[in-house]
Amino acid sequence: MADNLETFEMTKPFHKFTAEDYSQWKAKRMQDPRPLRPCEPVSFFEFDERPSLTIDIDFKKSCRYIMLKPTGFRSKPHHFR
Numbered sequence: 001m002a003d004n005l006e007t008f009e010m011t012k013p014f015h016k017f018t019a020e021d022y023s024q025w026k027a028k029r030m031q032d033p034r035p036l037r038p039c040e041p042v043s044f045f046e047f048d049e050r051p052s053l054t055i056d057i058d059f060k061k062s063c064r065y066i067m068l069k070p071t072g073f074r075s076k077p078h079h080f081r
Contacts, residue, residue: 001063002038008067010039019044
């Protein structure tokens with residue numbers, strides 16, 4: 001989540017995150033009192049067999065842009081629309 005598109009160019013450290021990586025990062029990040037940097041992730045989700053998906057945002061803030069970053073295509077949903 002960011003207010004300018006250039007911020008998304010700084011997301012490389014998070015490109016290969018798995019659910020476990022995100023969980024570990026989030027636990028460590030919760031100990032840091034500083035505000036979330038614009039290039040840091042705000043949530044993680046994985047596709048499954050359901051035709052729709054609701055995502056809980058872990059770090060909510062106002063922004064102009066939201067980037068959904070695919071971290072892998074090892075599996076794909078069967079009914080993706």
